[in-house]
Amino acid sequence: MHADDAALPTAARGAARFGGLPGGAETALLLVALVLAWEALARMVLANAFALAAPSQIALQLAESWDLYARNLGATLWTAVQGFVIGNLIAILAAALIVTIPALERPVFSAALAIYALPIIALAPILMVLLDRDAAMVALSALAVIFTTLVAAALGLRSADPAALDMVHVLGGSTWQKLVRVRVPAALPSLFAGLRIAAPAAVLGATVGEFMGAERGLGVLITNALADLETTRVWTVAALATALSTGGYLLIGWVGRRLTPWAGEMEIVQAAERGGGARRSGGQGQRLARLAGTIGVNLLVVFGGWALFIHLAGLNAFFAKGPVDVWQFLFAVPDAASNRQSVFGGLPTTIGNALLGFLAGMTGGVLVAILFVLRPSVERAAMPVAIALRSIPILATTPLVILLFGRTLAATTMIVAILSFFPTLINLVVAMRLTRRSITDLLRVLNADRWTILWRAELPTALPALMASARIAVPTSILGAVIVEWLITGVGMGNAILSGVYHAEYAILWSVAVVLTLLSMAAYGLISLAERAVLRRFAPEHLQ
């Protein structure tokens, strides 16, 4: 099928090639070439720069100190697995709840979005003192997976074919039968898409906790190695972290494909990112009213949930600050002005870092996606690699980029950009491939050139996927920027977290957490609005 499918962006072609784990001769060749180039670069060009370790050195390092690495890998894996299970259970139950009781949709969705927007890096030091250390790391890992799984599961539960439900209804089937025979199986592909993204997210959550100080784990190893400038060890841990994230991602993907062989490629790849709460059409006035309502519910959920958490948990008042404490800290106490400076001073820097990385990642994703679609041979070889790298953890990219490029703005931008680059790339390629065959055929019959087909048919088809990717990438970009600031550059909101921890000033940490949460939610909301405008024009069938 290699010769004639070059210009056919059809689901069938994609499904055939996408069916298994990364494979195929082209991909194998590309991987071998990459490893050889890496080895040569490390041995010859950058041999004395202490920046890059060769694959052979990593292998040697692993062989020499296997016990050390295995112990720490095991610790991270165990935390991530617990977080994965707990977080996803909560998310699936919440999804079932909002599908059964639609009135709960808004508040539950807001809470999940707030959790997604929570900067776990600012939350980590707080949870570390409030909970048992291990429990805190599991909690961080669980929090990192809730939102995407909730969205995917809810979308899945709603995706049942209405005609199939009607058919069971006409045959006298009960609500229970509709659930078991139609809704649940129909939800599986989408659910697995969510679980697949959740695997690397759980690893991220676990390692953020380890950064903050744990006894064991990959996060601990890499912080130590970076402090000692042990290049080979940094690269070895990065390789293990990547293997862990990617392995989880591929494993869940494989299980999903085995369990849902009927699922289309679209569902598997991006269902988790397509949904985003209720999307309804309506007049301008209705839309404004709904917007105001959404903002109100979100604020209520964030502040109400926060106050309730502090109140119910009965926590130590020195560590646990409620909305009132934070308000006083920022606006009432004599030092309020200087407190505001410590909290908000770094905000512009963080916004700048996040925005730059976000834009770079999205632009890169779009450009490479276009390249892939125009050059199917490149796509064939590189797509599986891109899918594997989709879940490359920030734990791995941060030290590597810093070793290679120093503590520069470019390095920060690159680290943040990588977070959105791969998901955007993959979503776009898949979406463009699914362009209606009849439309591309029609254009071809009209003798349209390749660019016209891209511009008139494939890119507009992929626009909803682009918007969905952007929406999901925004909170990730903000989190990524803060992690880099905290871990490496010591500026922006990352610096505020450092000083909060250093001075044991927990009000700073709570303030930073709430400011970043609101910022992420606002950015998410803005992109949702833009997305809706785009969908109204290009894909009204996605609006309810």
Add this chain to the structure above:
Amino acid sequence: MAAQPDAGILLDGVSKTFGLRGASVTALEKISFATRRGSFTAVIGPSGCGKSTMLRMLADLEAPTAGRLFANGRTPSDLRRDGKLGIVFQEPALLPWLTVRANIDLALRVTGTRPDGADTDALIDLVGLDGFQDARPAELSGGMRQRVAVARALVTAPEVLLLDEPFGALDELTRRRLNHELLRIWAAQATTTMLVTHSIEEAAFLSDTVIVMSPRPGRILAEVEVPFGRPRDAGLLREAAFHRFADTLSEILAAGEADARG
């Protein structure tokens, strides 16, 4: 009147209005007609005149805005709860994760019958899908999927069978063959059947009564008794009387369209 032993489908002053973003669309207006139990009724009419809506009300999927409906002397919801309805939609509505056989057996499971492999196999054979028992819907053509949907509607031996352009996606030959099989099964089971179709020929060949509807809002233009005896075979399609009858139906339809315009 609903208790008569030979009552088939009965619509009594049925209207249906849809509310669409403030505006309202009247799909059907004061429809009344009655058929006999075990009879075969065809409904023809221009697109959008409410044929599917009428069928969906008989299937208890939609409630009428006004009026009452009965089938075999019982309300649609009664029949449905007892698993006595069979339906084929315009779209096949197969479950993509089930094989052909499992999709057909699903109807039995839902109505609380243990699937009997032999019956299902006979039906699969009947709709010409022998050898595809274990295929998934994605591996079938559009027409093959529709045939699975037909088999699924028949497998429960329903008392009332509702067909919404079930053979619209099929080629002429397959369509005719399935029409013959449908007649055979219908004659054997005495199922009260209502078929929505765009094919005048199909309506005339299969049914006892043809109901001709006007453009939206759908009203009944005529209830025409089909004057041909049974059993019918392919020879009927070539008879001059058959063509004259089909022409009559066409004329009624055309007159309705002209009325609606002017």
